[in-house]
Structure formats: structure tokens, C-alpha cells
Amino acid sequence: AQTVTQSQPEMSVQEAETVTLSCTYDTSESDYYLFWYKQPPSRQMILVIRQEAYKQQNATENRFSVNFQKAAKSFSLKISDSQLGDAAMYFCAYRSVNSGNTPLVFGKGTRLSVIA
């Protein structure tokens, strides 16, 4: 079974600075999808960014980018120019591609604080 590990329970960053959240995963599959979800205090899960394993190019979405290292099974999230609204719980998630409705496997999350 696949597992996702987030080794940083908490992180903090100064406003306007850059922070990187770590995620590693374990799988025997060669093709899969990886996601970062944000969960603000409102508790809603919001998709931040998605990466297809077959793509070598790292995904980017405005201030958010990933460093995807397939061989190392690492999928870190970089937040540039951090804003107060970025404060939230961030979850890394893995999804197999075996079928259209494969469930997500989540890590335990990293709580990000943004300091003004």
C-alpha cells in the first residue's frame, strides 16, 4: 500500500519570504499523481497544485511550485512571497492512476504559520 510522509508537523515563515514544505511517499507504481491541498481554519480542503508523475517538468501555480524528484520519491512544495492568507494546514496526497476514482492517500499534514 502507498504511504505519504510529511516530516514537518509545523513550519513558520516571515511574510514575503519563501518556505518549502517536505513530502515523501512510498509506492511501487511507476505512474501516479501527487497533490498538495491546503486546509485553512475554515477546514475546507482546497487544491493548491497537482503533479503527474510521468511529467518531468515541475508544476507551478502562481506563487506555488513543487520540486518533484521521482527517483527519491520526494514532492516538496515551495511557497514564494508568503502571505498571511497562506497560513493553513498543508496536506500532501498521492493517487494511483489505476482507475478513474482511486482514493487519495494523505500525509499527516504540516501546519504553516505566517509571521507578519
Add this chain to the structure above:
Amino acid sequence: EPEVTQTPSHQVTQMGQEVILRCVPISNHLYFYWYRQILGQKVEFLVSFYNNEISEKSEIFDDQFSVERPDGSNFTLKIRSTKLEDSAMYFCASSPGTATQETQYFGPGTRLLVL
């Protein structure tokens, strides 16, 4: 932008009571999911649903749980006889069903407290 909605936002119930959590997935989505998150822990998969039947379920989803799509819009999770350990945030999600790489979109969650 279309959203997944869930009702109620909060539910308090007595142990042993039945609860029904409701979700309205995004229109035209074909795959539906329930996840739960016990306070301070990670989000866990419960069940997925497609074409009016369960397509996959986890070990958590035992006989106390059931899902159905009673009409064309609602997707419900029923817990027949709640236990203290069922207290959690329950998230509904849906995905389009058009391709394997699609994203699952989550609702705001229902916070269930069993006393």
C-alpha cells in the same frame, strides 16, 4: 465556480443514534467520495461511489456505514449507530470521471460530535 456543498456544517448526536450527512457534488461529476478526519489526524478515505454503487471502501467503512444517492443531486453518508470514535470531520468530494488524472474537489466538511 461550482462547489461541493455539505449539510449540516455541524452535527451533535448521542452515542447509538443514527446520523445522515448530506453532500451535493458538483453537477456533472460522476465519482463521489467520503473521507473523514479525526481531530489532529490525517484525512482518511472511507468510500467511493460510481454509477450508483460502491466502487471501493476502506477498512473503516464497516457495516455501520452506508452511502446512497437517493436522487440526482444528493449523496449521503449514514452512520447507523454512532460511537464516540465516529467523532470527526467528514468530507465529501467529487471528480468529473472524464480521465484518470482528474482532481477530487472537496466540500467544506461536516463536523460530527458524538456524545
